[in-house]
Amino acid sequence: MNLNEFKETLSKLIGSYDTFILTTHENSDADGVGAEYAIYLYLEMFGKNVRMINNDKPSSECEFFHIGNKVHTRIETLDTNDIVFMLDFNEINRVGKRLIPLFTSGNQIVRIDHHKKPETMSNCISYIDDTASSTCELVFNIIEDELSHFPEEVQKQIALALYSGIIFDTNNFANKNVSPRTFEVCAQLNAYGADNHLAYKKLFENRKTKELQLLGLTLSSIEEFYDGKVVLYFTTQKMLEESELPIEATEGFSKDVKPTNGREVVVYIRETGKNTYRVSLRSDHRDVQKIAEHFDGGGHILASGFRAKMKLTDLKSELLSLLK
Ligand SMILES: [Mn+2]
Numbered sequence: 001m002n003l004n005e006f007k008e009t010l011s012k013l014i015g016s017y018d019t020f021i022l023t024t025h026e027n028s029d030a031d032g033v034g035a036e037y038a039i040y041l042y043l044e045m046f047g048k049n050v051r052m053i054n055n056d057k058p059s060s061e062c063e064f065f066h067i068g069n070k071v072h073t074r075i076e077t078l079d080t081n082d083i084v085f086m087l088d089f090n091e092i093n094r095v096g097k098r099l100i101p102l103f104t105s106g107n108q109i110v111r112i113d114h115h116k117k118p119e120t121m122s123n124c125i126s127y128i129d130d131t132a133s134s135t136c137e138l139v140f141n142i143i144e145d146e147l148s149h150f151p152e153e154v155q156k157q158i159a160l161a162l163y164s165g166i167i168f169d170t171n172n173f174a175n176k177n178v179s180p181r182t183f184e185v186c187a188q189l190n191a192y193g194a195d196n197h198l199a200y201k202k203l204f205e206n207r208k209t210k211e212l213q214l215l216g217l218t219l220s221s222i223e224e225f226y227d228g229k230v231v232l233y234f235t236t237q238k239m240l241e242e243s244e245l246p247i248e249a250t251e252g253f254s255k256d257v258k259p260t261n262g263r264e265v266v267v268y269i270r271e272t273g274k275n276t277y278r279v280s281l282r283s284d285h286r287d288v289q290k291i292a293e294h295f296d297g298g299g300h301i302l303a304s305g306f307r308a309k310m311k312l313t314d315l316k317s318e319l320l321s322l323l324k
Contacts, residue, residue: 003141006127010110010142013125017108019049019082021075025089026055026096027251030203032088033058034165035112035135037067038158039085042143045150055096059251064202065161074098078105086111088135090118090128091298112138114169114177115300116289133175133182136165140185147192156193163194168203171255176302214243218253228262230323232316234269247272254280254305265323269315272307277315280305291322 001009020043024032036052043050052071062068075098084102089095090113092103103109109124114132132138140147140162147155166186170178173186190196207215214235222233235250243249247270254268259282268280279295281288281304289304297306308315 001126003127006125007142009125013083013108013110014043014046014048017048017081017083019079020051020085021078021082021102021107022050022052022085022087023054023095023099023102024087025094028054028056028058028062029088030062030168031134031136031165033062033065033067033071034161034163034168035087035139036071036085037065037161038136038139038143038165039087040067040070041154041158041161042146045146045154053099053102055099059248061203061206061251062164064198065157065164075101078102078107080105080107083108083110085109086113086124087139088113088115090115090126092119092121094298112142114138115298117298131177131179133177133179134166134169136162136169137182137185139165140189144188152193159189159192159194160199163189163196164199164203167196167199172200172204210243210245211249214239214245214249215253215256217242218250219256222257225320226324229264230267230320231257231263231265232267232269232319233257234271234312236271237273254282258282259284267319267323269312271312275309275311277308277310277312278305279308279315279319291319294322 022036022039024036040050040052053075054071058068058071084107086109092100109121111124111126112135113128114130114135116130118128127138129138163186217239218233218235222231224231250270257266259266264283264286265288266282270278272278281292283302287301289299289301292298292304292306295306295308299305
């Protein structure tokens with residue numbers, strides 16, 4: 001659906017329904033949560049009853065949106081008249097097991113996303129643009145006209161949430177997914193009061209000393225393969241115990257080793273439990289999405305991820321043979 005058709009259909013839904021549920025993918029990030037919060041505030045302006053339900057509480061880096069206690073992690077009630085927003089993901093499985101009923105109960109779905117290969121879904125209107133930097137950029141396109149009529153304080157909150165999502169997904173405008181439109185949107189968000197310095201500090205300069213120590217342990221595990229074209233590093237449960245930190249402290253570690261200087265693929269492995277791993281793959285030109293899909297994961301061509309339940313040695317050798 002193109003933007004205008006989508007906006008028209010959405011405004012009819014908003015006119016006819018009262019209760020809206022918003023959700024994003026599991027292991028939510030600033031783009032998903034930013035988009036969610038912006039839509040939450042937007043729908044509230046129309047007097048709607050809105051709930052945010054995610055698999056996880058927003059990570060500490062999203063605390064500055066001040067939405068922590070507004071996000072539920074369980075579906076308490078689900079009425080057939082509830083409209084469900086699916087933000088920053090396009091296949092049901094990515095929502096987290098507990099929340100799958102949101103999408104299998106026959107409710108009307110509204111999907112806004114920038115990932116490739118959207119799953120075919122029924123009862124669903126979609127605004128998907130895989131050339132957009134982020135879901136937050138798409139949300140701005142949707143609400144742009146009405147935003148100018150909102151009270152200043154609401155404009156400011158929405159602007160900060162959307163700006164934060166955009167800089168998170170573009171790595172503060174450094175990624176290839178940035179377009180002239182991204183800058184136009186951000187210029188407007190900044191004019192609406194989004195504090196770019198605050199958002200940058202909260203999202204990119206937020207590490208506590210213990211986290212830096214854990215990062216040090218993690219980085220010391222780097223190994224090179226295939227003449228350094230593939231590098232692999234990991235965080236083990238033992239490292240977490242040593243640093244007295246939960247697994248969440250490793251969010252973002254996958255971005256600390258870049259695919260540059262001859263490194264074509266960067267693999268970051270996190271041990272989440274006994275023989276269970278979360279793997280993140282990054283490259284600057286190789287299709288790592290294909291590899292993630294081999295393990296039933298997904299993402300983008302240059303940044304993807306998956307979960308695996310197997311021995312670390314098997315996981316490494318399977319990965320390395322695919323990356324040859
Ligand atoms: Mn995103």
